[in-house]
Amino acid sequence: MAAPSLTPSKAGPPRTPAPRRTETPPGGGRFTLALRRHLTAHAFLIGAVLCFAVFSWYPMIREFFLAFQSTENGRTVWVGLDNFTTVINDPAFWQAWRNTLWFTVLALLLGFVVPFVLALVINEFRHGQGYLRLLVYLPVMLPPVAAVLLFQYLYDPGYGLLNELLGLLHLPEQQWLQDADIAMVSLVIASTWMNMGGATLIYLAALKNIPGELYEAAELDGAGLLRKIWHVTVPQTRLVLSLMLLMQIIATMQVFVEPFLLTGGAGPEGSTTTVVHLIYQYAFNFNDYGAAAALGLMLLVLLAGFSAAYVRLSRTEDA
């Protein structure tokens, strides 16, 4: 008896799919038919669509118009590109972009690598993985403000724990948040600690999907730990890593909470002013919604590029 084959026999007749049952609408075209067929689904969608429309899409459209308008004495007038000129000529504009990009680069170096390494380590444990996952995820459950205030105490140059530790090691104290050269690094460390739990769990889930046989084969070929990671783990989790990378870029470029709470927003000599903080300043401290919308639009366009890449990658993964 021949063994069953996973490939179809070339000799057999071609299999044609069964014809789909079609309905002829009594009094309408394909649109009416589709609407009737999915009536319930559409009705259930209305709530969510309304929420998105009111709280996401409308503000985005409104922001687009605001970017080209100005309000004076209650009158809103079209000002062309004036708001963009104002924003670009603001001395803080380029500094904010430089700082934001610097934060993003640092956050990728730390915030991307650390959770992945952590996931690799946890994945190697045979026992207690549940507890380890819980421990790693705990900081995510803390309210961001509480976590940031915790770091405020850790970083304090007077009574902070980190300087106490440096003192015990006979190392010089650091001005963690008050030195323009290291303030941003300090923010990234805090941000990584606060947010790495979610990424670690996602990496762990991806690691669980790698067939053990691949590692066994690599071992038989004499691969060490690093080569196994490089030649098996990384290629097998490539899509997840790419998606997380893009998501992290999108999230870190919108950084606001950490500098706002830890360094008062601007930081020493403006070294932690970020784009979103500048938007906040325009809108709520200077009452210049036009400038805020213009800068928001610039950020939106940049992030839309990353979002498009993310969607494309998601589709690749789904396929």
Add this chain to the structure above:
Amino acid sequence: MPSARRVRRSGAAALVCALTLTALAACGTSSSSGDGGSGGSGSTDPAAPLDPKTKVSITIDCMPPAAKKAELKQWKEDVAAFNKIYPNVRIEGRSTPGQCLEPPRFTAMLKAKSQPDVFYTYFTDLPQVLSEDGAEDITAYVNDKTVPALKDIDPDVLGMLKRGDKLYGLPTSNYTMGLMINRKLFQRAGLDPDSPPRTWAEVRTAAKKIADLGNGIAGYGDYSAGNNGGWHFTAQMYSRGGDIVDASGKKAAFNNEIGRQLAKDLHAMRWEDGSMGKTQLLKWGDLQKQIASDKLGMFLAAPDNIAYMVQQLGADYDNFGMGPIPGGKHTLAGGNGYMIKKGISPDKIKAGIAWLNFKFTTVGKGQFDWARTKADGLPVGLPQPNFWQGDSKRKDDAERARNATMNVEAFRTFTDNPVPSKPEPPKAQEIYKILDNVMSGILTNEDADVDKLLDTAEQQVDQVLAKP
């Protein structure tokens, strides 16, 4: 024809939609309409007081929240007393937990035009409110019949609510900045708490002595974040006889010998004397916590900070004292009040002014009923708010002294040595943001180049002022 099952499912979906819409509608904020609740039967003459028979309903900002029991009790008593005079006026208080006016929320409220009929503002909000066309010109409505003590309100204070000849609000509180001291630390350092430093050189000497007490105690503290650094830089420039913006309003005026000396003094206190503590990038609230916990000897503040430190941070009134701002050339002045929402009916405007007059600008009543304030366990004896002059001032000062709940002598140097006040510069917040960098540079960088910091800030402020 759709099946019965499909009809039921569609019905369920429609119900979900209806509930969602209801929830969305509930999420929205309502703003009072122009004439809602007003009978509109009063006199058409804006100068005439409100006819007590006119039926009108008004919304008022900043009713004390439930957590402030004594203040809320007083509010309710005042509403009841007001309704005896105006039985047909319905007062609807709007309460906000925590700080009543938070700038981001205030800005959004103005944009949405959802402010109450009578809304609370800082004096410095006037340009923003007018830019949004949010306040009514009440010049014609305010006179010695509607506000009998009008002539006794300090014209400088009233002037902060004016644009040209037009009046847009009534004051409820005012302040001028002085030097707040911790009396306990002054005594421990061998300094006289009844004679706070009067010059910046004396401040430096006193700060060093206090910091020498050790245990993390700072002699003098200052802000350098959240735009507060620029605010205090401005106050110090004023105190030394300098300015932030020149008379034309188009050029920065701080990059000069006064500004350099100010910056160098602060830098020396921070890095040579070590008298300003290690923790910097401080903003409003941080220095108050330090001085309330006996970790700070002095900082620039208005007297109302003491009420915050006692009521919110658990400090003791007798631990604080105040002197005039060192230097004493000018001091930064500010305050807050209420404005009337643009577009509401004349009867509502009259009702709003009648309420403001009853609650906030009548000696012996409302917020100036010091006997009641004392009986309710609230502080009496702080030198400000005090925007009275003439007879009203004499009466009010006497009542305050009679009902004082704290050692008013601790503020004697402040009250006996008034310093001419000066308002904030134009485009204040934008300028403060830039000057924050000067303050943070001085206080966080030992190698800070003061000249470069001031040069950069000057260029940036000039750019801000050049904008229309």
